[in-house]
Amino acid sequence: MSSKTQIGLTALTALVISSMVGSGVFSLPQNMSAVAGSQALLIGWLITGFGIIFLGISFACLAKLRPDLDGGIYTYARAGFGDLVGFLSAWGYWLCTTIGIVGYLVVAFEAVGTFTDTPQFTLFGQGNTFWAFLGESAVAWLIYGLVARGIREAAGINLLATVVKIFPLMVFVGLAVYFFRSDIFMADWTGASIVPEEGADNSIISQVKNTMLITLWVFTGIEGASVLSKHAKNRSDVGKATILGVGLVLVLYVAITLLAQGVLPRSEIAAMSNPSMAGVLAHMVGDWGKILISVCLIVSVLSSYLSWTLYATEIPHLGAKNGAFPKSFLTLNGNLVPKNALLFTTLTVQLCLFLVWQTGNSYQALLLISTSMILVPYLLVGLFLLQQAMKQNLAFQYKAIGAIASVYALWIVYAAGVKYLLLSVLLYAVGVALFAYSQKQFHGKLQFKRAEWAIVAVLLILAMPALNAFWGS
Template sequence: MSNKKIGLISLTALVLSSMIGSGIFSLPQNMAAVAGAKALIIGWLITGVGIIFLGLSFFYISRLRPELDGGIYTYAREGFGELVGFLSAWGYWLCATIGIVGYLVVAFEGIGTFTDSPQRIIFGQGNTLPSFIGASLIVWLVHALIARGVKEAASVNLAATLVKTFPLILFILLALYYFSPATFNHDINGDSIGRPVGEQVKNTMLITLWVFTGVEGASVLSAHARNKSDVGLATVLGILIALALYVAITLLSLGILPRETIAPMANPSMAALLEAMIGSGGSLLITFCLIVSVLASYISWTMYSAEVPYRGAKNGAFPKILDKLNQNGTPINSLWFTGFIVQFCLLLVLLTGKSYNTLLLISTSMILIPYFLIGAYLVKLSFRQNSPMRIKLTGIIASLYGLWIIYAAGLEYLLLSVLLYMPGILLFLYSRYRHQSGILNLKGGEKALLLIIAALFAYALYRLPALLS
């Protein structure tokens, strides 16, 4: 049996790799489309503070309860009970699993820029038959890699993370050289957008959250860490590195070309910006690194997707069959489960011809509640243990940030996410019934929560045509 564990550097690379996927290469256009430079600075300040305190929440929880493995699911379960723990796990798992399908689609769309022409479409938008075959091959190659051991997969991810970080640093250095203060200060308030600065700031919130999704990676794989103390440190280090890259890339881009020029760009917009600085070779470099980036993120997110159902199965929240490790310490049945779901989603992409953007955005909104629960659990834990005030304040600020991003997401995305939670609740009730020998044994608070979710589900169905329009 493999007893290899993940060290601090590989843990940090996992956090960084899962955050830096395809989003960073489209970040200049995404942000320029909704905000001017002033709103971007305010938005990044809010997000920077919030996400750092969220990372510190993982850090302090790992110190206060080092025996807890599984991250988002385990923390929610310990803090708020079985049902809330499951909902956190289900939302996170669905977000991760649907998200990694998006990574494969984006990767083959990127490959298409090298192979396709108007007369000959091979990979298209990642939704053609060759894309389906190539993506399916990657699904099962990564499955085989992770089945050999999480440590081995983390080592491959570390190498890929180093490769994909290089062009980001190159972009920042070139942007510093080509940066024009006059261009940056042109329409700094974003008046041409036609919205006040406060609304622009709000519109940046979901974008900035999306690019930080994956911050919990080290805690999810905490059972595989060489030292439990590395989990929180890797989370904070990954956040600081990613934050520095994100802020530099978005703000410096506004000093290369005017916001109005960047906003309508096709993505990955970083390719067009680099081409503006150094010519057509820059576009090819960014596209190649985008492919490497999303494939590296696919490895890390597949590990998370396999770990969460396994942890849930050990407590009866997921079917018992998922509670199995192979000889290398990999949750093998959970890995198979994730692989089959990804394969099914790829088939849907092929049959529908969709590029998957809408479902990806809906699924990502499901991470909002799990993130809020992390801060809330630290508040509960710190007051229960009478921890120092800095730990209590960390939990409070992280919780407030969680509430803010839920507000920024808006009611529409939350209602759509309720539709995806309902199948999970049915799975939870079935798993709990089997785990407890035919008894659900729901507590009063759990029954009340189920009634609230059922009411929201009915309302979401009623509003569905309007939500999808």
């Protein structure tokens, strides 16, 4: 690997942290308070913390056990379960990253709007106005130019931005510890005052389930070092960066959400507009706190946009090497960046930004769609580690790690509910057409195995109720 693209441990860790700490953390207090009381919040974080740590360890174990597999999410699924499943994992992950970075741009300009908009004048609104569309598009193409200059250079800039955005989060945690009151935290312990959605109940288990997609979303990016593994100076750094990043981010997230509910009553936080962290900090220190968080949010989401663009560029390029994506994605520019994969990603972002402007969709809708697409790729990582541990008769610890990561991923699939699973089916079905085109381009014909035809049949069968659910919503 050329030194032009090599990334050290510090920069790899920063990429993992930057990927996870995007926009979601700034809305965590409101997002979690709206669906869970203090008891359910503790249980939800206990499940998530346990599961996400084992998912992170799974990535670290696989980096050690299978150093021959570059790209993580895609190559693990392909090596374990065949070409089509590998493609579906890559496709789902690429959609997650691409839709996610659109959400980053939308929420960044929504934050800018807090400085420019008034009740009488709307410039950026919720990041879905015409002027927001122009600004978001300009940023998208600026990031395109930055990434095109080289992977290592982009990672270096991301390292600096990560330091800038983590510091205010630590300030928030420190102040929240000082202002924390146990009586406020315990006042709505069971979340009895939460009004559930129509047809749902207000039980603790229901509240815990409702936290799951939120907690998963703020941890997407855990695979960052694995996706860029071929660019690591030392292969062992991939596992180290993943564990270091997950550990730091988990502590931050738990502290921010739990402490916030001890600063203000749950119902008040639930009624806040996002970024709700700004409102909580303003309560503690005054209006300057809101300004600080808003500026931090803008820096945060733009650096996350940069790191996720690196991942979204890498996955189609790796897929093209195995005939899963079109041949054009193999082409590198003079800086060894997959230029057509980068262009494809940026054009897709541009299209999504246009749709956001035309439909008026907000960041929240993009968050839910994006998160639904990461469920299958994460499940396949746990299953692949379990498969490798059984095949090679590895030590019990590897089997246990793979099993726990798989159970956690299955729990997330269950907690997500039927609606988002059906949405995933529609998007995966579209991907099969791209995979078929790529196979004909590389091999002159389709090369589906019997089991892969069965998967295609299941997707087509489920597509009908999925379409009904989509149009019905």
